[in-house]
Amino acid sequence: MEISRTVKYESELDKDFGNRVMELSGCHKISECIQCGTCSSTCPVSLYMDYTPRKLMAMIKAGFKDEALRSQTIWLCSSCYSCTVMCPAQIKITDVMYSLKRMAIEGGIYPKKAPAPALAKAMADIIARNGRNSEMGVVMEMSLKTNPMNLLKMAPMGLALIKRGRMEIKDFYHRDKIKNRRQLHDLVKGLKKEA
Amino acid sequence: MKTYGYYPGCSVRSTSKAYERTLLDVCKVLGLGLKEIEDWNCCGATAYFGVDKAMAMAVSGRNLALAEQQKFDELVTPCAGCYLTLRKANEYLKDHPNDHINKSLDRVDLHYGGTVTVRHPLELLSSEEALKAMAAAVKRPMKGWKVASYYGCQLVRPYSDMDDPYQPLIMDRIMEALGAQAVDYPYKTRCCGGSLTGTVEDVGFRLVYMLLSEINKHGANAVATSCPLCHFNLDAYQSKVISRFSGGFDQAGGRRLEPLPIIHFTQIIGYALGLELKTLGFKDLMVTPGRLVAAS
Ligand code: SF4
Ligand code: SF4
Numbered sequence: 001m002e003i004s005r006t007v008k009y010e011s012e013l014d015k016d017f018g019n020r021v022m023e024l025s026g027c028h029k030i031s032e033c034i035q036c037g038t039c040s041s042t043c044p045v046s047l048y049m050d051y052t053p054r055k056l057m058a059m060i061k062a063g064f065k066d067e068a069l070r071s072q073t074i075w076l077c078s079s080c081y082s083c084t085v086m087c088p089a090q091i092k093i094t095d096v097m098y099s100l101k102r103m104a105i106e107g108g109i110y111p112k113k114a115p116a117p118a119l120a121k122a123m124a125d126i127i128a129r130n131g132r133n134s135e136m137g138v139v140m141e142m143s144l145k146t147n148p149m150n151l152l153k154m155a156p157m158g159l160a161l162i163k164r165g166r167m168e169i170k171d172f173y174h175r176d177k178i179k180n181r182r183q184l185h186d187l188v189k190g191l192k193k194e195a
Numbered sequence: 196m197k198t199y200g201y202y203p204g205c206s207v208r209s210t211s212k213a214y215e216r217t218l219l220d221v222c223k224v225l226g227l228g229l230k231e232i233e234d235w236n237c238c239g240a241t242a243y244f245g246v247d248k249a250m251a252m253a254v255s256g257r258n259l260a261l262a263e264q265q266k267f268d269e270l271v272t273p274c275a276g277c278y279l280t281l282r283k284a285n286e287y288l289k290d291h292p293n294d295h296i297n298k299s300l301d302r303v304d305l306h307y308g309g310t311v312t313v314r315h316p317l318e319l320l321s322s323e324e325a326l327k328a329m330a331a332a333v334k335r336p337m338k339g340w341k342v343a344s345y346y347g348c349q350l351v352r353p354y355s356d357m358d359d360p361y362q363p364l365i366m367d368r369i370m371e372a373l374g375a376q377a378v379d380y381p382y383k384t385r386c387c388g389g390s391l392t393g394t395v396e397d398v399g400f401r402l403v404y405m406l407l408s409e410i411n412k413h414g415a416n417a418v419a420t421s422c423p424l425c426h427f428n429l430d431a432y433q434s435k436v437i438s439r440f441s442g443g444f445d446q447a448g449g450r451r452l453e454p455l456p457i458i459h460f461t462q463i464i465g466y467a468l469g470l471e472l473k474t475l476g477f478k479d480l481m482v483t484p485g486r487l488v489a490a491s
Contacts, residue, residue, distance in 0.1 A: 024248075044386045048398045076398060078389035079241045081352035085360045094353070101245035115394035120242040127243065127254060131236035133205040139393065157431055164479040166210045176208070179234050186303045187257065191249050194295040 013063035021060050025099035027092040033057040039083035039093050049073040053083050053093055060096070069104045073097075075116035115150075118142045128188050131178030136171040198228035199314070200267030202258060204277040205237050206423035210431075213476025214423055214459040218273050218316055220474065221464045225328050227319055229271060232262050238280040241389065252296045255284030260305035271314045273461075275422035279349035282313040315350060317421050318357055320464070321365035330372040334469025338491040340375035342463065343415035345406070346384050347425040360384060366419055366460055373467035380413040382406050387428040403432055404440045404452075411452050417484055419460040430457035430481050456484035 022028045033054075040052035050072045051059065059068050068074075074097050083093040101120070104110040110117040122141035127133055143150040161167035178184065207215035222229050235258050243251035258281060262270045272278050288297055289309040300307055319325060344366035351360045358365050361384055367377035385406060392399030407429065410418055420426040437452050462475050466488070477483050 044402055045391070045398055048395075076391070076395060078348075078386050078391050078402075079244075080348035080386040080389070082348070082360075082386075084353045085355065092353075098244045098248070102248065105246060116390070117245075119390060119394055120245045123242040124239070124246040124250070127237045127239055128250065133237040133240075135205070135209050142393075157435075160481065161210060161431070164481075166212065166479055171209065176205075178236050183303050183305070184236060184254070184257065187253055187299055187305070188250065190299040190302050191253055191296070194299060195249065 008064070014065040015063050017063045017065040017068070018061045021096060021099055021103075024103065025092065025095045027095050029089055029091045030057060030060055030096065032089045033061065033091060034089055036088060038086050038088060039091075042082045042086045044080060044082070045076045045078060049076050053077075053097075056100075057091065057093070057096070066109075068100060069107060069109055070111075071100075072111075074100045074104065075110070075114055113146050115142055115146045118145045126175070128184070129181075130175055131181055131184050132176035134171070134175050136167070137175060140172075196226055196228050198230050198267075199319075200262045200265065200270040200311075201229035201231045202235055202238075202262070202270050202272040202277060202281065203231060204272055204274040204423070206274055206276075206427070210427055211423035211459065213462060213479050214273060214426070217459060217461040217465040217470070217475060220470055221320070221461050221468065222316070224332065224468055224470070225320070225325060227325075230267075232258070232265055232267065232270070235261060238277045240276045240280055243280075244283075249296055251280070252284045252287050253299060255281050256288050256296060256300050256307055257305055259285055259288065259311050260300055260307040262311050263308060268310055269312050269314050271316055271319065273316050273421075274424065275315070275347050275350040276424055278313060278315045279354070282354060285309075285311065285313055315357065315421070317346075317350065317365055317369075317460070320461075321369055326368060326372045329369070329464065329468070332469075333373055333467050335467050335491065337370075337373050337375035337463075337467055337487075339416075340370075340463075340487055340491060341378050341414060341416045342370045342375045342419050343378040343380055343410045343413065343417070344370060344383065344419045344460070345387075345410070345421075345425060345429070347420070347422045348384055348386050348389075350421060351384055366421060369460065369464065370419060373464065375463070375467075378410075378413050378415040380409050380415070382409045387425045389424070389428075392428050392432055399428070400432065400436050400439060403428055403436045407433065407436065407452055407455070410455065416453075416455065417463075417487060418455050418457045419463055420457060421460050423459075426457060426459055433457065433481060454482045456480055456482045456487070458484060 037054045040046045040054040046052045077097040081094050119142045122138045370377045388399035388402040
């Protein structure tokens, strides 16, 4: 049996983490969290999370950066905004979750085989390129990066949709595009330069 | 007649074509003009905010600027995801006129002056005036329809000026104006699973199951939706969800759920207003409301 320390020393915490999250999320009230647990009780997925939203807020304040960014919680959040509407301290918890997702992707520490970040990235790429999303394209890209078997599993539903005229064979290869892609690409380039 | 700018979004162009078709038809009958804005791009939905916030604001900003350039002061979108995304970007761009996102838009001839308001058709179609017009135009009174209106999250949260964030009523009012019975139940705005049905199936399916089970328990025989993504989750995954949890995993008390027709709310309006059955797209649904149609 290997015995290891289960509690972090204060010196191992990232003291500035809370400030960075507040800056990035645009929500400066995290420090006012009173740990009431309203967010966790209203959250429809908190019972599947490794850290509940309440716990995560405390971890952000205290500087548990790695734990927060590696948590499954952020990829389970479905952006339903129930916590945000209910929080008595007016903390925009959903926006905080978004900012943690971005930090995890930027730091390259999101779970590589997990479908949620793969889906988000695939969709962002397709939109930046074409200006239009393609549900088929996103599902295909996400599945190829994470679990190709997923495509087989989805085949029966695909057939049911095709039968009802809600999906077409051409959706597999055709990608919808906007006309003025030039403008979109210039917009993306301009933003990147600013950053 | 006022003409609104119309932003379809990607979903109504693929898996929810019947939603768009009936929306346009119903608005025409009721004298509401919708004109598609030219060369709109995808709003990025929830995914983009988790990848790059500035980009998320900017791609939505492009749509708002296009609407403004094309002289619309109100932009209507039938998707709750697009509604929230466009609205979020709208508030941000209005609040930060001098920041780098607005400047980047300026540089590519997309200056945005902040004059556009984002709306959802549910808002327009539930005004006193529209309800009266609808009630007067009913051709097929909806006898025997017990409709649970499902609003989803993003239409009423975090912005809750359209209706209550947990117990909204505007869609129920429409159903009543059409002669249907509006079924009250507690999960009207509980999450449908969003993209979790595709990413973390086990969690997504449970959310769908809990919703359907609650709707069953309260005696509805049809569900009305106001978002193509909510509709897809409930409609396309319903049979899988029912067979996976047929014994009920915690709250249905072991009762097997009845598969219900999940219907875009504009299809229901179109039906009541007497639009031709063929154009309504009931046949495209996984569970059709055939029995209700025959009985009413
Ligand atoms: S609801 Fe707000 S104040 Fe209460 S624990 Fe959650 S974040 Fe903190
Ligand atoms: S927004 Fe995310 S964290 Fe908040 S209640 Fe919804 S799923 Fe839970």
